[in-house]
Amino acid sequence: xxxxxxxxxxxxxxxxxxxxxxxxxxxxxxxxxxxxxxxxxxxxxxxxxxxxxxxxxxxxxxxxxxxxxxxxxxxxxxxxxxxxxxxxxxxxxxxxxxxxxxxxxxxxxxxxxxxxxxxxxxxxxxxxxxxxxxxxxxxxxxxxxxxxxxxxxxxxxxxxxxxxxxxxxxxxxxxxxxxxxxxxxxxxxxxxxxxxxxxxxxxxxxxxxxxxxxxxxxxxxxxxxxxxxxxxxxxxxxxxxxxxxxxxxxxxxxxxxxxxxxxxxxxxxxxxxxxxxxxxxxxxxxxxxxxxxxxxxxxxxxxxxxxxxxxxxxxxxxxxxxxxxxxxxxxxxxxxxxxxxxxxxxxxxxxxxxxxxxxxxxxxxxxxxxxxxxxxxxxxxxxxxxxxxxxxxxxxxxxxxxxxxxxxxxxxxxxxxxxxxxxxxxxxxxxxxxxxxxxxxxxxxxxxxxxxxxxxxxxxxxxxxxxxxxxxxxxxxxxxxxxxxxxxxxxxxxxxxxxxxxxxxxxxxxxxxxxxxxxxxxxxxxxxxxxxxxxxxxxxxxxxxxxxxxxxxxxxxxxxxxxxxxxxxxxxxxxxxxxxxxxxxxxxxxxxxxxxxxxxxxxxxxxxxxxxxxxxxxxxxxxxxxxxxxxxxxxxxxxxxxxxxxxxxxxxx
Numbered sequence: 001x002x003x004x005x006x007x008x009x010x011x012x013x014x015x016x017x018x019x020x021x022x023x024x025x026x027x028x029x030x031x032x033x034x035x036x037x038x039x040x041x042x043x044x045x046x047x048x049x050x051x052x053x054x055x056x057x058x059x060x061x062x063x064x065x066x067x068x069x070x071x072x073x074x075x076x077x078x079x080x081x082x083x084x085x086x087x088x089x090x091x092x093x094x095x096x097x098x099x100x101x102x103x104x105x106x107x108x109x110x111x112x113x114x115x116x117x118x119x120x121x122x123x124x125x126x127x128x129x130x131x132x133x134x135x136x137x138x139x140x141x142x143x144x145x146x147x148x149x150x151x152x153x154x155x156x157x158x159x160x161x162x163x164x165x166x167x168x169x170x171x172x173x174x175x176x177x178x179x180x181x182x183x184x185x186x187x188x189x190x191x192x193x194x195x196x197x198x199x200x201x202x203x204x205x206x207x208x209x210x211x212x213x214x215x216x217x218x219x220x221x222x223x224x225x226x227x228x229x230x231x232x233x234x235x236x237x238x239x240x241x242x243x244x245x246x247x248x249x250x251x252x253x254x255x256x257x258x259x260x261x262x263x264x265x266x267x268x269x270x271x272x273x274x275x276x277x278x279x280x281x282x283x284x285x286x287x288x289x290x291x292x293x294x295x296x297x298x299x300x301x302x303x304x305x306x307x308x309x310x311x312x313x314x315x316x317x318x319x320x321x322x323x324x325x326x327x328x329x330x331x332x333x334x335x336x337x338x339x340x341x342x343x344x345x346x347x348x349x350x351x352x353x354x355x356x357x358x359x360x361x362x363x364x365x366x367x368x369x370x371x372x373x374x375x376x377x378x379x380x381x382x383x384x385x386x387x388x389x390x391x392x393x394x395x396x397x398x399x400x401x402x403x404x405x406x407x408x409x410x411x412x413x414x415x416x417x418x419x420x421x422x423x424x425x426x427x428x429x430x431x432x433x434x435x436x437x438x439x440x441x442x443x444x445x446x447x448x449x450x451x452x453x454x455x456x457x458x459x460x461x462x463x464x465x466x467x468x469x470x471x472x473x474x475x476x477x478x479x480x481x482x483x484x485x486x487x488x489x490x491x492x493x494x495x496x497x498x499x500x501x502x503x504x505x506x507x508x509x510x511x512x513x514x515x516x517x518x519x520x521x522x523x524x525x526x527x528x529x530x531x532x533x534x535x536x537x538x539x540x541x542x543x544x545x546x547x548x549x550x551x552x553x554x555x556x557x558x559x560x561x562x563x564x565x566x567x568x569x570x571x572x573x574x575x576x577x578x579x580x581x582x583x584x585x586x587x588x589x590x591x592x593x594x595x596x597x598x599x600x601x602x603x604x605x606x607x608x609x610x611x612x613x614x615x616x617x618x619x620x621x622x623x624x625x626x627x628x629x630x631x632x633x634x635x636x637x638x639x640x641x642x643x644x645x646x647x648x649x650x651x652x653x
Contacts, residue, residue, distance in 0.1 A: 024530035037424030097141035155364025172358035408447030518606030522555030525628035563613030
């Protein structure tokens with residue numbers, strides 16, 4: 001027994017004692033997410049909430065609400081939280097079986113467009129639960145935790161399944177758009193909307209605004225101008241080339257005859273006709289240009305158009321020829337109204353009311369197709385959250401490059417393609433649906449009400465209150481907190497769940513999804529996971545992990561400059577990490593930060609090898625960066641069998 005007043009010195013038996021990077025707040029994933037949702041700090045400082053996040057974004061995307069006849073319009077002017085009006089403290093809520101919450105009010109004005117009159121009112125929008133400083137909620141007297149969900153990121157994914165190459169544009173909200181190239185279909189590219197029947201790729205491009213061969217060719221290929229010689233033999237090198245633009249006769253002025261269409265192949269007969277007409281130079285596709293598409297797949301689609309969709313006497317498909325087959329796929333059995341179809345199709349992807357990539361989806365598009373400057377800029381423009389025709393062209397072009405072997409398919413289980421939805425985002429999604437119902441009710445009431453109506457008569461808060469109650473009370477991700485011991489509590493808050501609404505189902509989840517992936521290194525614990533049917537679907541965050549603003553998991557690494565390890569560190573996500581050689585935390589280093597070994601064990605993209613000091617760019621900050629809080633409590637973990645360590649980390653709870 002130790003004598004009174006004598007302290008026990010703690011013995012360190014590890015090999016790595018230098019602390020470079022402090023452990024982050026272990027419940028930060030919960031606290032930061034909910035702070036971003038409610039923006040309490042900004043409201044306390046009398047600042048305007050950021051319209052790109054949380055509750056403010058829900059309000060901004062719902063209002064203004066205009067009546068169908070345009071006579072009334074509801075406007076939103078900010079929300080307030082009454083900090084002095086918290087009815088019960090945390091302890092009282094537990095004792096009395098109440099919810100620890102705070103009232104939310106929003107200033108709404110009703111504009112009568114006929115008279116210009118404005119009626120403004122502060123409307124109560126319900127009580128919203130407050131998060132305790134421990135990252136939990138008290139709902140009906142019981143402490144609950146909202147578990148973070150890991151799901152497939154919005155953006156674009158390229159895959160190859162059984163000889164069918166496909167690209168899938170996954171939105172946050174809206175119709176799924178896919179492109180497919182089938183080995184059996186003679187080098188053609190097809191589009192699919194919401195997993196329905198295939199549509200010829202060029203036909204789909206025409207429907208979204210690229211309505212001529214010239215426009216389509218210009219988006220995929222680069223041009224070069226070639227001189228035509230009068231001696232036909234000298235022009236043989238151009239036989240088999242493809243016209244870049246429509247080529248018109250030099251005779252006839254404005255009514256000149258079209259001799260060749262963009263995308264047509266030059267045959268000896270065509271070249272002879274062009275020379276006879278007096279043309280001395282033409283623009284053809286430069287197939288050797290580095291930025292040109294090195295495949296004739298788009299040209300092959302033109303040939304199918306000619307055979308199936310172009311009427312006799314015309315050189316391009318008419319508007320009806322384009323829209324009819326597409327509309328027949330989307331609305332089978334319905335009469336086709338061309339004017340409506342012409343507006344509806346682009347709206348499916350280009351209208352913010354019907355389609356939302358989210359800032360994450362836009363970020364992923366920029367990362368995939370953008371310039372290096374855009375990618376390096378953390379705040380690269382993510383404001384455009386709908387698709388553009390250029391996005392669709394980029395996606396089709398990239399898929400063709402994958403097919404011909406110039407680019408690689410994506411790994412769906414890579415953590416660059418999976419992101420975390422924490423409590424703030426999950427609640428925001430629930431409220432967005434509730435506000436959409438509230439908007440519909442307000443529009444219906446506008447049609448019935450008289451001119452004496454007030455804003456509170458039009459706004460029904462019932463859907464909002466019901467959504468909050470349902471989310472915290474009965475959502476699959478809102479769970480009673482595990483309070484067996486402090487570790488159980490902490491682990492519950494740091495858990496990631498692939499199940500739940502919009503996620504996977506345990507019956508259909510494959511081995512690949514459950515398996516440990518090399519990108520989990522330093523982000524998700526490879527050890528701590530349940531043993532039953534949920535194995536690999538419920539995991540824990542690694543010790544140093546943080547979630548960035550786009551929802552991707554990041555891990556810290558020490559910088560290595562000219563072979564010298566510094567004490568500065570940088571957080572990298574799974575995509576950024578791919579480019580660098582990273583040394584282990586227990587690599588031997590002297591007091592000046594120089595490596596003591598000539599061949600240093602490193603890893604890059606899941607490959608383990610050795611490199612010299614000058615090739616190493618980063619180094620792990622700690623050996624326990626790989627594992628979770630529970631796994632790091634097991635002494636001499638490296639001596640244990642993986643299955644027994646998994647059991648041990650679970651048994652501590």
